[in-house]
Amino acid sequence: MLVHTTARSRAALLNTMRAHGLRVSTARRRVLDGLLAAEHPLTAAELGGDQAATYRNLQALESIGIVRHVHFGHGPGRYVLAGRSGGWATCEACGRSRPLTPGTLEQIRCAVRDACGFDAPFNHFPIVGRCPDCELR
Amino acid sequence: MLVHTTARSRAALLNTMRAHGLRVSTARRRVLDGLLAAEHPLTAAELGGDQAATYRNLQALESIGIVRHVHFGHGPGRYVLAGRSGGWATCEACGRSRPLTPGTLEQIRCAVRDACGFDAPFNHFPIVGRCPDCELR
DNA sequence: ATACTTGCAAATGATTTGCCAGTGT
DNA sequence: ACACTGGCAAATCATTTGCAAGTAT
Numbered sequence: 001m002l003v004h005t006t007a008r009s010r011a012a013l014l015n016t017m018r019a020h021g022l023r024v025s026t027a028r029r030r031v032l033d034g035l036l037a038a039e040h041p042l043t044a045a046e047l048g049g050d051q052a053a054t055y056r057n058l059q060a061l062e063s064i065g066i067v068r069h070v071h072f073g074h075g076p077g078r079y080v081l082a083g084r085s086g087g088w089a090t091c092e093a094c095g096r097s098r099p100l101t102p103g104t105l106e107q108i109r110c111a112v113r114d115a116c117g118f119d120a121p122f123n124h125f126p127i128v129g130r131c132p133d134c135e136l137r
Numbered sequence: 138m139l140v141h142t143t144a145r146s147r148a149a150l151l152n153t154m155r156a157h158g159l160r161v162s163t164a165r166r167r168v169l170d171g172l173l174a175a176e177h178p179l180t181a182a183e184l185g186g187d188q189a190a191t192y193r194n195l196q197a198l199e200s201i202g203i204v205r206h207v208h209f210g211h212g213p214g215r216y217v218l219a220g221r222s223g224g225w226a227t228c229e230a231c232g233r234s235r236p237l238t239p240g241t242l243e244q245i246r247c248a249v250r251d252a253c254g255f256d257a258p259f260n261h262f263p264i265v266g267r268c269p270d271c272e273l274r
Numbered sequence: 275a276t277a278c279t280t281g282c283a284a285a286t287g288a289t290t291t292g293c294c295a296g297t298g299t
Numbered sequence: 300a301c302a303c304t305g306g307c308a309a310a311t312c313a314t315t316t317g318c319a320a321g322t323a324t
Binding site: 018023024025026043044045051052055056059075076077 | 287288289290291297298299
């Protein structure tokens, strides 16, 4: 059996912050709670609070490995908890983005390694193309 | 035998522009010649001339299908002749971006279709990962 | 001649930086 | 207490838009 996603609790995340010397402040709790509650990756604006501080905090959390950011197309970057950032695909026809299932990601990752030797997690830029639904007109 | 890249001459490109009702101006010749001479995708700034006009012209050329743009990471977008934009891979360790060979692209494209049904040309966002060289430390 | 284009200035959107008052440890 | 943070203003970077003057057809 393979556990693919590290689903860490709020408490564990806060401990990681303290372990890295980051203080647990109201603003940081806001972004962490925002990301914990989110169904999808969020923009800095969607996380509320002062944008400059939000960006700084997202950066801080990214630097200690508990947050990542993705670019789904043009427009602002979007942030997710690292444990939830498996890999993504975006349809250029309907505009929807969806996470790749662990199995799908693994399959593609192997194919890419075979084809060109790259180890590609697809968690920074999504795979862009036409989704099955849009493919058949 | 399979011809995978449409290598169109300067004259053919200019004709396409006229065929789409776009006038052939000095500024447009500058961006076209810049892209024809380029080894790699270029930024608007690298193409010289007035940036606003350059962006407008790149947009115009993109709208008639003879130019495309790629995002290799953070920073400004980069533009290529559509016929030269096959698909790309970027190493997040050494920072280099390289085109995928037609064979490699086809292999990966099939694997992606098999895995999740997407038809993905990888010509807007590159495949990001660790290249073979950086993989072995 | 007339519509399409240019080049400059100014606007917009995303993200970063400087700074000082406020706060977590 | 003391160093780390927050919030506000202002700066920066990429890209877009408005507009009067210039030019390809």
